[in-house]
Amino acid sequence: MNDVSRYHGYRASDDRDDSNALDCRVQKRLGDFDLDISLTVPASGVTALFGQSGSGKTSLLRLIAGLDRPDGGYVRLGERTLTDVEQKTHVPIHKRQLGVVFQEARLFPHYRVRGNLTYGMPPAARSRFDDLVTLLGIGHLLERLPGTLSGGEARRVAIGRALLTQPRMLLMDEPLTGLDGERKQELLRYLVRLTREIDIPVVYVSHDAAEIVAVADHLALVEQGRLVAHGPLDELMMRLDLTDRLGGFDATTRLSAKVVDHDDRYSLTRVVLDDGQTLRIPAVDQPPGTPIRLSVGVRDVALAHAMPEGTSYRNGLDTTIEAIEPSPQEPSANEVRLLIGRQRLRARLTRQACDEMQLEVGKSVVALIRSVAFDSRF
C-alpha cells in the first residue's frame, strides 16, 4: 500500500509538456436546458466540475470528450483544436486521446479484464501495464470476466483501461456513484493515490463535496448551465459566500502538512505545517517527511485567547483572524477565517461566542482542534 514512490516513474505520456491545458467555450441547448460555459483547466492536477444533478457538468464533460457536439464555441487541448463550431472542426472521439471513465464502468462483457485493459493500449504503454495494475490493485482479476467483478473492482479496471491508452487528459464522470459507503471510500483512496501518480490533467465530475475535497486541486462550480466560480479549491473553500455549495453544514478546511514522527504508544502522528507549528493527529501510516493532506470540519475548530490548561484539546494553533461573516444558513453562527502562516483555516462559532470574546479581524487567537477531528485518510 505504501510504496507509492515505486510508481513515481509512471508517466502517462512522455512527450508531454505544459501543452495539456484545456481551454473551452461551449454553448449547447438541450431541450429547456441551456449550457454556456467558458472554462480553462490547468495542465496538471485534478479539476473538479462540481454541481448538483442537472447542473450541466456531465453535459460539459461529454462536449469535451466529443461524445456530443456543441452548438457554438470551441474546445482546445494545448495547441490542438478538438472542436470549433465556426471552423467546422470536430475531431472524432477515437482521435482525441482523451481517457474517459464513465459513471458505469462500461467494461466489455466478452473480454476478460486483461483484454479490457489492453483494448486501447498502444505498444508503447506496455511497460506501464504492470505498474498500473499494481497501483489499482487489480492484478488478481486479470483473467476474470467483467460480469464477475464487484462495482468497485469494475471501476478500477475501467480507470486502468482509460489510462493505458496514454491519454493526454483523463475525464471522469462521477466514478463513485452507486457504490456503497465502504467501497466508495476504498475506490476514493485508489483515486487519490492515482491522481498523485499520473502527470496528466484530470477532469473529475461530482456532486459530492466530500469527494471533491478528497481529490481535487481545482474547482469549477457549475450551476444551471453556467460557471459560478472557478479556481484553486483551497481558495474557493475559504470563500465564506460559497459555504452553502461547498459542504454547507459539513464544510471543511484542507491543510497541507508533513509527517514529523509517530507516537506508537498512543497511535498518534505529529505533523508540521509550513509555518513550523505542529499538530497531533491520529496515526498515519507514512514515513517522516511525507507530505499529507488533512481535512478538518469547520465545526471542529474552537477559538480561545490563550491555550487553556488541563484541556483535552491536543492542538492549539496561533492564528490571526482574517474575516468574520454571518453564516449563510445558520442564524446562530458566524463563519470565521483564520490565517496560519500562508495557510488558512475556517471555524464556525456562535455569534454569542464571537461577541463575548470580542473577536475582530486582525486579532490573534488560538485555534483549538481535537486530534480526532482530523481526517487524513486521503
Added chain:
Amino acid sequence: MLFEAIALSDAEWQAITLSLKIAGSAVGWILLPGIAVAWLLARHEFRGKALLDGLLHLPLVLPPVVVGYLLLLSLGRNGWLGQWLYQGFGFSLPFTWQGAAVAGGVMAFPLLVRAVRLSLEAVDPKLEAAAGTLGANRWRVLFTITLPLAIPGLLTGTVLAFARALSEFGATITFASNIPGETRTLPLALYTLIQTPGKEAAAARLCVLSIVIAMISLMASEWLARRARKRLEERDR
C-alpha cells in the same frame, strides 16, 4: 431387412445433398449483405429508411410465386440483370442450382436481417462509445464490440435463414424449375412424389426426412446460441 428399409435411396440422397448445398449457398451469399443491411437499419438514420425496410420485408408477405416470377423477369436471360450476366460472363441463373440458391436467399433475406437487426439493436451503444474513447474507429468498434456481442442473434438469424432456404418451394419452382439432380430439392421432390400415384410411401419417407433435418438445425441453433450467450454472460450476477 430393417436396414434396407430405412436406408436412403439414391434419389433421396440426391435431394438431401442438393437441398443442403442450395440452402447453404443461399445463406452464404446473403450473410454479409444481410449483416450490412441490418447494421445500417439498427445504427443509422437516413432518408428512405422506411422504404428500404418495407422492400426488405416484401418476400415475407408476397406469394413466393410472385418473387420467383420477378426473379425470372430480372435475372432471366432477357431480364435487365440476367442479360448483363449472360453477355458479360456467359452465366445464366434460371434452371440451375445456383438459381435455386438465389431464390432461397431472396426468400430468407428478411428473416436474417430481422434477427440480426434485433440483436444489433440490443448491443448497448454506450459500450460502443466507450470503445471510441479508447481509440477504436467505427470498423474496429463493429468487429470487436458490436458483432461479437450480437453473435447469439447472428446465429439464430443464420439458422432461420438456412431453414427458410431449405423449405423454399414457390420461388424456386418458378425461377429454377424442378430438374432432378439440379434444382429438385426436398420440397420439390416431395411435391413430385405427391403428384405421382402410388408413391405415398416414398412421399411419407421424405416428409419424415424433412422433419428430422429441420429438428437438427433448430437444435443446433439453440445449442450454438446458448453457448454463445453463456460465453458472454459467464457467471454474470
